[in-house]
Amino acid sequence: MLEGLMVGLSTAFSFTNILMIIGGCLIGTFIGMLPGLGPMSIIAIMIPVAIGIGDPSAALILLAGVYYGAIFGGSTSSILINAPGVASTVATSFDGYPLARQGKAGKALTIAAISSFSGGTLGAVLLLIFAPMLASVALLFHSSEYFALMVVGLSAIAAFAGSGQVFKALLMTIIGLIMSTVGEGALFNLPRFTGGIMDLQSGFGFITLAMAMFALPEAIYLVLDPKRSQQEDGSKTGEIKELRITREEARAILPVIGRQSVQGFLIGVLPGAGATIASFLGYAVERNIARKEEQEQIGEGSVKGLAAPETANNAACTGSFVPLLTLGIPGSGTTAILLGALIALNVSPGPRLMIDEPDIFWAVIISMYLGNLVLLILNLPLIPYIAKILAVPRNYLIPFILFFTLMGAYIGQNNATELLLLVGFGVIATILRFADYPLAPLLIGFILGRMLEDNFARAMQLYDGPAFLWERPMTTGLLLLACLLIFLPAYRARRARLRAEGVADAD
C-alpha cells in the first residue's frame, strides 16, 4: 500500500495534474454557484474536455475537482440567495440563509468553507485508510437493505421536520416519490403516468423541480414582500462585514465537524445514500443531540446547523468514490457519470484497479486532498467578491434570479415545456409554502424515488414476493427503525399538546 501511495503522490504532484485540480475546482465553483447547474450537469459537460486530455488520471483528477468545486459553489448560492442549485446543499440553506439575512453572510461563508474543507480532508484521510476495508462492508448490503436504508433516510427527513409537521413532511415525501414514477423507468421499459404527453416520457427533470421548489418561491416571496431583501436593521445585505469567526463559534463547530466527517463519509460509501442524504441526516442528528437552547437556534441561523450539512456533504462526496473505485458501482448520479467517463478512457474500475493501475487509484485519492486545499485557498479570499451579488439592487436582482432559474431548466433540454412545468410547479410550491408544507422532502423523495423502486423491485424478484421484509433481519430492523422515527415524534407532540390542554392523563 505504501508503494502505491508513493506512486500516487508522484502522479498527483506533477505540474499538469496540479493545474487540473486548480482548474477543475475553479470551473466547478463558478458554474456551481449559478443556481440550476448542479455537479451532474457540469461533469457531463466537462466529459468531452476530460476525454480530450487522454491521460486517465489527469482526466479523473479534473472531474473530481469540478465535482468538489460545484458542491462548494452550490453552498454559496444556498447561503446568499437561498437557491440551492444542488440537492446536497439544500440543508445548507436551512441555517445558512437565515445567517445571511441577519447580516452574517461573511461568517456563514467562512464556516461553510472551513466545514467543507475539513469534511473533505478528513474524508480523504478516511478513504486512504479504509478504502480497501469499507468495500467489503458495502458488499454485505443487498438490495433489500438498500431499500430499507432509503426508507429510513426518508423517514428521518420527515421525522425531523419539526413538531406538528411530521405528516406534512411525510406527505410531501410521498408526493415526491409519486412524481418520480412518472415517465419511462429503466426497470420496465414502459411509460407510466405520462397521460400520453411526449414531454413527460423521460419524467420530470430534477433540476426543473429543484428550481421550482426553492428558487422560484423565494423569488416570488421577494417580489411579494419588498422588506425581505433588506436586513432587519435596515442596512442592505451584501456588505460582508465579518469574515472571521469567534473562538466560541470555532469551539462549537469543532465536534460537529469531527462527527459529521465520519458519519458523512460512511453514508457516502453506501450506494444510493450520497451527499444529499448525508447532509440531511447530518443536520438532523446534530439537531437532535444539541442542547435544548441550541436546538431552538437551529433553523434560525445556527453555526452548528450550517457546519453539519456542509461537512457531511463533502465527506460523503469523498466517500462516494469508494464504491466507484473499489467495486466499480456508482453510488450516485454524479459518480455514475464519472463511471461513464472512466469507461470511455479505457479504465475499468473495480477491485482490480488498485492492483493493475495503482497510479490512477492513488493519484485520485491524493488529488482529493489537494482539491480541498485549493478550495479553501481559492474560496476564502474570494468570499467578499462572491458576496457582491447581494449588493445588486432589487429591481435587477429579481429579474436575474428568475432568468437564471429559467435558464437552469432550459439549458441542455432546449425544451420550452420544461419552463412551463417550472413555472407551474413554482406557483404550486409557493402556495404550499404559504400553508407551511416543507418543500425539501418532496425533492428528496423525488431524487430517491427511482433508486428506491429499483432496489425494492430487485429484492421482490430475488425473494419472489415481499418475503424479504421479514426474512432478512437487517431489513426488518431498519424498517422498524423507520416506523419508530415517524411515530415517536408524532406521538410525543400529540401527547404534549393534549397535556397542555389538560386532557391527557398524567403518567
Place this chain on the structure above:
Amino acid sequence: MALDRWIALIFFVICGVYGYTAFFLMDAGLPPFMQRNPIWPSTFPKVLAILGMICSLVILAGFEKSQKEPEAMDINYRRLTDYNLGQAVLLICLMILYAFSLRPIGFLVSTVLFLVMAAATLGERRFVVLIPVALIAAGSIWYLVQEVLGIFLRPWPMGF
C-alpha cells in the same frame, strides 16, 4: 377550513386518482410474460397511493396541529392583497411568455425583452442603464453557454 387542510384534500384526490390508475387501469395492458413477475410496474405506485391517502387523511383529520408561531418573515396568505400581488402575477405571466418566445424569436431578443420588462414591472425606470445591462447580460450568457460550454442556444429569430 385552513389552507393546509384544503391542500391535504387536494393531495388526497390526487393520490386517489393515481391509485385508481395503478389499481385498475395500468395492469390491463401488461404483457403476459410480465404478469408472472412478482413485481409489476403498478406495484410500487399502489403502495405509494395508499400511503399518500393515509397521510393526507391524517392531516385532514387534524390529528397533528402545527405549533409553529407565525413568524415575521412568513407571508400571511389571508392578507395576500396587502403584498405586491400584482407584480408577482405579472412576473409569472412574463416567465410564461418567455418560455413561449424562446424558440420563435431566439435567445438574445427574448432574454433582453424579458429582463427589461421584468425590471420595469418591479419599478425600474432608468432605461439608459437597464437596456445596456440586459444586452450585455444576454450576450455574455449566450457566449458562455454556446461557445464555452458548447450547448446550442438559438440566438436569433427563426429564419436568420
